Amino acid sequence: MKSENTLLEKIGGWISHSVTLKLIVITFLALLLLIPVSMIGEIIGEREALNQKVTTEVSSKWAGSQQINGPVLTIPLVYDYQEKENTVEITKYLYILPSSLKVNGEIKPEKLTRGIYEVVVYKSELMISGDFELNHPIDRNNLKSIRYDKAFLTMGISDLKGIKEQVGFKWHGETLEVQPGSRVKDILPSGITADLPDLEEKLDQMIPFELSLNLQGSQNMAFVPVGGITKVEITSSWNSPSFNGNFLPDSRNVSEDGFKASWRILQLNRNFPQSWIDNNQSSNLQASAFGIDLILPLDHYQKSMRSAKYAAMTIIITFLIFFLVEILNNRKIHPFQYALVGFALCLFFVLLVSLTEHIQFNLAYWISAFGIVCMISLYSLKVFKSSKLVVLLGVTLVGAFGFLFVTLQLTEYALLMGSIGLTIILALTMYFTRNVDWYRIGVGKD
Numbered sequence: 001m002k003s004e005n006t007l008l009e010k011i012g013g014w015i016s017h018s019v020t021l022k023l024i025v026i027t028f029l030a031l032l033l034l035i036p037v038s039m040i041g042e043i044i045g046e047r048e049a050l051n052q053k054v055t056t057e058v059s060s061k062w063a064g065s066q067q068i069n070g071p072v073l074t075i076p077l078v079y080d081y082q083e084k085e086n087t088v089e090i091t092k093y094l095y096i097l098p099s100s101l102k103v104n105g106e107i108k109p110e111k112l113t114r115g116i117y118e119v120v121v122y123k124s125e126l127m128i129s130g131d132f133e134l135n136h137p138i139d140r141n142n143l144k145s146i147r148y149d150k151a152f153l154t155m156g157i158s159d160l161k162g163i164k165e166q167v168g169f170k171w172h173g174e175t176l177e178v179q180p181g182s183r184v185k186d187i188l189p190s191g192i193t194a195d196l197p198d199l200e201e202k203l204d205q206m207i208p209f210e211l212s213l214n215l216q217g218s219q220n221m222a223f224v225p226v227g228g229i230t231k232v233e234i235t236s237s238w239n240s241p242s243f244n245g246n247f248l249p250d251s252r253n254v255s256e257d258g259f260k261a262s263w264r265i266l267q268l269n270r271n272f273p274q275s276w277i278d279n280n281q282s283s284n285l286q287a288s289a290f291g292i293d294l295i296l297p298l299d300h301y302q303k304s305m306r307s308a309k310y311a312a313m314t315i316i317i318t319f320l321i322f323f324l325v326e327i328l329n330n331r332k333i334h335p336f337q338y339a340l341v342g343f344a345l346c347l348f349f350v351l352l353v354s355l356t357e358h359i360q361f362n363l364a365y366w367i368s369a370f371g372i373v374c375m376i377s378l379y380s381l382k383v384f385k386s387s388k389l390v391v392l393l394g395v396t397l398v399g400a401f402g403f404l405f406v407t408l409q410l411t412e413y414a415l416l417m418g419s420i421g422l423t424i425i426l427a428l429t430m431y432f433t434r435n436v437d438w439y440r441i442g443v444g445k446d
Contacts (some may be wrong), residue, residue, distance in 0.1 A: 003362070010395065016040070018126050022046050022326070024337075026335070026338060028042075029319070029338050030316055030337055033234075033315055033339075033342040033343070036346045037311040037346060039313070040349045041305065043353065044301060044304050045348050047353060048301040048305075049300065054114050054117040055117070057114075058112055059119065059121070061162045062158045062162075062216065063217045063221055064161075065158065065218060065220035065222070066221050067158040067219070067221075067222065067224065068126070068128070068156065068376035069156030069157075069158075069285060069289075070153075070154070070226060071097075071130075071154050071209065071226070072095055072096070072097060072153070072184065072187065073151065073155060073196075074093050074095055074153070074183070074376040075093075075096070075134055076083070076091050076094075076146075076150050077091065077094055077138065077145075077152075078091055079143055080142055080144045081089075085132055092170055092277050092278045093184070093278060094146075094275060095187065095227070096134070096136055096274065096275045097185070097226040097274045097275065097276060098130040098132050098226060098227045099130070099131055099206065099229075100130045100227050100228060100229050100230075100231075101225070101226060101256040102232075103126070103231070103232040103234075105124055105127065105234050105235075106124070106125050107122050107123075107124045107234060107292070107294070108123045108124065108125075108237065109236060109237065109238040110123070117304075119247065120218065120295070121219075122216060122221070122238075123214070124215050124217070124221065126214075126215060128155075128210070128211040129212060130173070130209060130227055131216075133207075134203050134207070137275070140348075140404075148199040151195075152195050152196055153169075153171070153194045153196055154193050155188075155191050155192050156182065156191040156194070156442065157190060157191050157192060157213075159217060162215045162217045163192075163213070163215060164215075164216060164217045165214045166178075167211065167212070170210040171197070172202070172209070173343045176194045176196070177195075178190065178193070180193075187282050198437075208261060219337055220292065220293050221291050221292055221303060221305070221421050222290060222291030223289065223290060224286070224289050225247070225265040227265075228265070228266075228267045228274055229265075229266060230264070231262070231263070232262065232265075233260075233261070234260070234262075237258040238258055238259065238261065239254065239255065239257065239258055240254075240295055241254065241261070241295070242291075242292070242293035242295050244263065244290070244293055245290030247265055247288075248290050249261035250262055252365050271288065272284040272285060272288070272290045274284070296375075300353075300356035301356075301365075304349070304356060305394075308349045310404050310407070311349060314345055314401075316406065316410055317396070317400050318342075318345060319338060319341075319342070319394075321393055321396055322337075322393075325384055325430060330390065337383055340406070341346075341379070341380075345372065348371075348372040349373065351371065351372070352365060352368045355367060365401075366407075367399075372397075372426050373394055373397045373401070375397060379398070380393050398412055403421050407421075
């Protein structure tokens with residue numbers, strides 16, 4: 001037993017007095033702490049996934065993201081084909097898009113909550129108008145008849161659950177009855193349909209239409225530019241929109257009171273024609289969609305995840321301060337004390353993600369940082385046995401957390417900030433240790 005104690009005492013003495021061995025131990029501890037850091041990243045991912053699950057559930061009950069696609073005018077064409085001795089009658093469909101399309105609308109956002117989570121939903125009032133030209137080229141080989149009396153109009157709406165009032169549809173000044181469902185599911189999987197009066201007498205006319213649509217949805221509203229000239233103008237009180245899709249607004253005005261955006265898209269800007277027969281243009285229609293995301297500002301989960309990626313740097317900087325205190329001030333610091341400080345730093349990121357689910361990210365960040373800095377500083381008061389060194393440690397930790405905070409705010413310049421910060425830290429370390437004789441130094445000698 002005595003020999004074992006002697007061996008342990010020798011190992012403790014080597015760790016206490018050997019700079020090289022102490023550096024190896026500290027490095028091992030820093031690497032070991034990456035395990036709880038990775039677990040923290042998994043916790044953040046799980047909370048974010050739970051948030052997304054809640055968002056999906058709430059959206060499914062309110063109404064999902066909405067895409068307005070159309071209107072599309074459909075006219076049946078009857079062809080006779082000769083097969084051996086029989087004549088086969090085949091019906092094809094001519095699809096016509098509006099010559100002009102204008103959408104004016106207002107999006108009224110709301111926030112729904114479930115537990116600690118918030119989901120952005122909206123109600124919208126849209127006025128859709130334009131006109132159709134019926135004279136489009138048709139393949140007349142084997143054409144038997146054009147069923148102008150069977151024409152119908154389809155408006156694609158991605159989630160019909162969002163329709164809360166009767167749709168008002170006018171065709172050439174005449175109010176038409178609207179029916180649920182799409183008859184052209186290959187092109188518009190979901191929507192509403194209106195049977196049109198006989199079009200044969202209006203072949204040489206531009207036929208105007210008007211549609212009022214009160215629609216609710218969640219997070220996103222999108223449009224497909226089916227008009228020969230498509231104009232969309234949207235206003236909202238939401239002050240943090242994200243414009244996405246194949247077209248960005250030609251003009252936008254975003255302020256604290258909301259936003260106003262307008263698009264003008266020409267037929268030549270898209271990859272589909274104004275009319276076609278039977279060809280499936282669904283993928284081309286979808287590829288040209290554009291719209292608005294009503295995003296919650298400052299996604300705290302993303303910021304928490306980004307801050308956790310800097311955990312290793314924070315731990316290394318703190319360990320470096322403790323090690324320099326050992327070197328320059330002849331203080332004995334046990335590896336267990338390094339480990340406790342490292343775990344305290346890991347706890348900062350757990351506190352951060354838990355607090356940001358209830359309060360603003362910036363406030364949560366500084367509350368967490370204040371708590372951890374106070375904990376480590378009070379603990380080091382006994383370790384360093386010097387109030388000056390404790391103040392220096394506290395100031396350095398505040399500087400490290402402040403540097404991390406600024407880096408999180410400047411997303412596009414994060415790499416630049418990080419590289420400059422590490423360069424400064426290395427330069428200061430080299431300056432303060434420039435006179436240290438690493439071969440002769442004995443750490444912690446009495």
